[in-house]
Amino acid sequence: MIPVFYRPEMSANTKSFSPSSNKPALAVADWIKCGLSVDVVSFDPATEEQVKRAHSPAYVDGIMRCELPNGFGNRSREVADSLPYTVGSMVAAATHALEHGGIACSPSSGFHHARYAEAGDYCTFNGLMVAALEVMAQKPGARIAIVDFDMHYGDGTDDIRKRLGLQKSICHIRAGLEVDEGMGRYFMSSMTDMLLSTRDYFGRAPDLVLYQAGADQHIKDPLGGLLTTAEMKRRDEYVLQSYARWGVPVAFNLAGGYQTDEAGTIEPVLKLHRQTMEEATRAQGFYRQ
Numbered sequence: 588m589i590p591v592f593y594r595p596e597m598s599a600n601t602k603s604f605s606p607s608s609n610k611p612a613l614a615v616a617d618w619i620k621c622g623l624s625v626d627v628v629s630f631d632p633a634t635e636e637q638v639k640r641a642h643s644p645a646y647v648d649g650i651m652r653c654e655l656p657n658g659f660g661n662r663s664r665e666v667a668d669s670l671p672y673t674v675g676s677m678v679a680a681a682t683h684a685l686e687h688g689g690i691a692c693s694p695s696s697g698f699h700h701a702r703y704a705e706a707g708d709y710c711t712f713n714g715l716m717v718a719a720l721e722v723m724a725q726k727p728g729a730r731i732a733i734v735d736f737d738m739h740y741g742d743g744t745d746d747i748r749k750r751l752g753l754q755k756s757i758c759h760i761r762a763g764l765e766v767d768e769g770m771g772r773y774f775m776s777s778m779t780d781m782l783l784s785t786r787d788y789f790g791r792a793p794d795l796v797l798y799q800a801g802a803d804q805h806i807k808d809p810l811g812g813l814l815t816t817a818e819m820k821r822r823d824e825y826v827l828q829s830y831a832r833w834g835v836p837v838a839f840n841l842a843g844g845y846q847t848d849e850a851g852t853i854e855p856v857l858k859l860h861r862q863t864m865e866e867a868t869r870a871q872g873f874y875r876q
């Protein structure tokens with residue numbers, strides 16, 4: 588079973604090109620409907636104190652009071668209200684994986700472009716960095732690797748890492764910076780080096796991996812163009828089974844994905860997230876060997 592840290596408050600209705608604000612509910616419903624081995628678990632929303640470890644306090648206040656534009660470029664109360672839940676879900680998945688080992692899931696998106704004091708590209712608060720900082724508060728000296736296999740560069744993650752001087756304790760694998768449209772074969776052949784580099788970075792295996800299993804790397808994604816469906820499955824299998832064999836706990840989330848079908852639903856995106864969950868379920872068994 589994969590614990591999935593989900594609450595309905597994570598979703599918000601936004602009229603945006605990005606489906607990310609509605610995706611948590613749709614992805615979890617899809618996994619249950621398809622009979623995947625998931626255990627839906629509730630969690631506490633992120634506190635202001637937790638969010639302000641990764642962001643400027645004035646920025647956090649401005650967002651929560653709807654005075655500053657969020658990642659969707661509006662000042663929606665509904666989006667602001669959902670943020671402690673999307674971030675809290677990532678924090679809960681990360682701390683659960685650290686404590687219990689194995690794989691945990693946060694069905695969240697919209698983190699990696701959020702900078703220290705600025706939202707961008709559908710991202711408002713950087714749940715990856717808030718989760719990493721919570722883990723480091725609970726386990727001082729923890730070494731964390733953020734393996735970001737979204738199509739795009741997690742510039743917000745790097746901004747916060749640099750501003751807070753966290754380069755030594757947080758390793759950041761940035762596929763979005765290394766590969767572009769049409770470079771699928773190169774990406775697949777580079778994966779071994781990318782995953783091994785998270786061990787070389789610290790001179791030992793990381794204590795925790797936060798894996799952004801972005802669906803927008805798909806070859807048909809309007810913002811993607813990298814991997815076939817089969818390659819995406821191999822990507823997830825490779826990442827999750829590698830860390831399972833090394834005994835490194837993983838908390839993964841959904842990140843980007845912008846395809847729609849003829850009926851206008853995000854079924855093509857849900858299919859890719861379903862693959863990731865299937866691979867997570869299989870990899871979970873490798874921890875005990």
Ligand SMILES: [Zn+2]
Pocket residue numbers: 737738739801803842843844
């Ligand atoms: Zn993306």
